[in-house]
Amino acid sequence: MIEIQNASFSYTEWEDEEDTQYTSRVLHQITSSIKPNEFVALLGRNGSGKSSLTRLLNGIELPSEGSVQVEGRFTHVSQSIPLIRRAVQIVFQNPENQQVGMTVGEDIAFGLSNIGYPQHQIQERIAWAIDLVGLDADEDRPVTHLSGGEQQKLALASVLALSPRYLILDEATSMLDPVARKQFVRTLHEARKRQPFALIYITHHLEEVLEADRWILFRNGHLYLDGSPDQFLTNEALLSECGLELxxxxxxxxxxxxxxxxxxxxxxxxxxxxxxxxxx
Ligand SMILES: Nc1ncnc2c1ncn2[C@@H]1O[C@H](COP(=O)(O)OP(=O)(O)OP(=O)(O)O)[C@@H](O)[C@H]1O
Ligand SMILES: [Mg+2]
Structure with a gap:
């Protein structure tokens, strides 16, 4: 379980010339929880705070007030961070920015080596991850030879190889064309059937999250509404208020x-x- 208790968050910026510090609060007293294996969509206008919240969930950032716990571990306890980072993985929108290896195999191996995965099992795990996401490429394929859709599947394979308990997709399909996008979403759900994990899915495309257990709507840094998709789907006015289109x-x-x-x-x-x- 991820538990977010009254969490607020501010970015701090420095004005060089005057050496003045500014803080702007972008999340206001968020309370929510995400259960194991749940599929939760985070929705809202640009700048409403979705990505900022995800940074709190894996401890990249700490709340300025309140707390975040992942499976009973507080993100502000520094000893817990390695375990939290392993449990909560993120796939971002730009596949190129997430690549760390020259080849498919190197890319998947990088994260595995980082967490101390047994060296003699890495090869097997790479093959498993390639198969899990249905990537039609062998491990020696240079990542530059992959299409955008394939690169994003590789990003998915690289994080799923680490067996995350919670996977955050932050507009992971936004750089893909409609065909690749559909394929990626299908792959994701098939992978979840084989290796269950909670899915925290950020998108502006509602058709990708019609099957989510919950939709959480953000507005101006506030958690505005939280409920089943059916509750919101008949309310076009509410959706458009949150910048969403049916x-x-x-x-x-x-x-x-x-x-x-x-x-x-x-x-x-x-x-x-x-x-x-x-x-x-
Ligand atoms: N690194 C940063 N430094 C300062 N302010 C930031 C930073 N990142 C985001 N912000 C601000 O925080 C607020 C929330 O941004 P955030 O990226 O969390 O929104 P979002 O809902 O993910 O938006 P989008 O749909 O555009 O990705 C915005 O006002 C944004 O300008
Ligand atoms: Mg964002």
Whole structure:
């Protein structure tokens, strides 16, 4: 379990000329928790505080007030940090910035060596991670020869090799084209079935998180609302207040409902298309 208790956070900046220190509070008294194996989406406008919160979750930053605990360990206890960093892994939006090896194998091996994974098992683990994310590349492939989608799968393989208990994806699909994005999301969920972990998913694309257990909506650094997706999906005004847009097929189902046509909003795009063809 991750437990966030009344956590606030401020960035500190220095004005060089006057040597003055400024602090700006970007998270205000956040209280929440994330259970093992839960799928939680963090949603909200640009600058609402989503990424800042994730930095508190793996101890990159410490709350200025309140606390964060990962499986009973406080992030402000420095001895706990190595274990917390291992338990909570992050995949960011730009795959290139996350690569540390020249080849697929080197990239996955780097994190494993860092955590002291037994040397004689690293090779086997690399093969396991490549298979887990369905990366169609052998370990000697230079990372520069991978497509954007493949590079992001490699980033995923490199962190999943470390068996995280919590995986944060911070707009990890935003640099991918729609086909690669869908494939990446599918891969992620298949990997979760084989090796369960909690997923903390930040995105501006609601269609990627329709199956989440919870949506947490941020507004101006505040945790504004927390609930099941169904609670929010019928409330377009609320979503747009938080800078979110319904997937177009979902909006279509809602407007058909408004015209008295009995269409479920839980239909996926394919099912909705089939249903509409039948109406025709
Ligand atoms: N390193 C930093 N130094 C100072 N202020 C920062 C820093 N990083 C973020 N901020 C500010 O903190 C606030 C919250 O930013 P954060 O990146 O957490 O938002 P976000 O919800 O992740 O936004 P986005 O959707 O654009 O990624 C913003 O006002 C931002 O300008
Ligand atoms: Mg962000």
């Amino acid at each position: 997937p177009y097929y979902h909006a279509l189902a809602l407007s058909l409902q408004g015209k008295g046509i009995p269409v479920s909003t839980s239909l996926g795009i394919e099912e909705l298309r089939e249903l509409l063809c039948r109406f025709n």
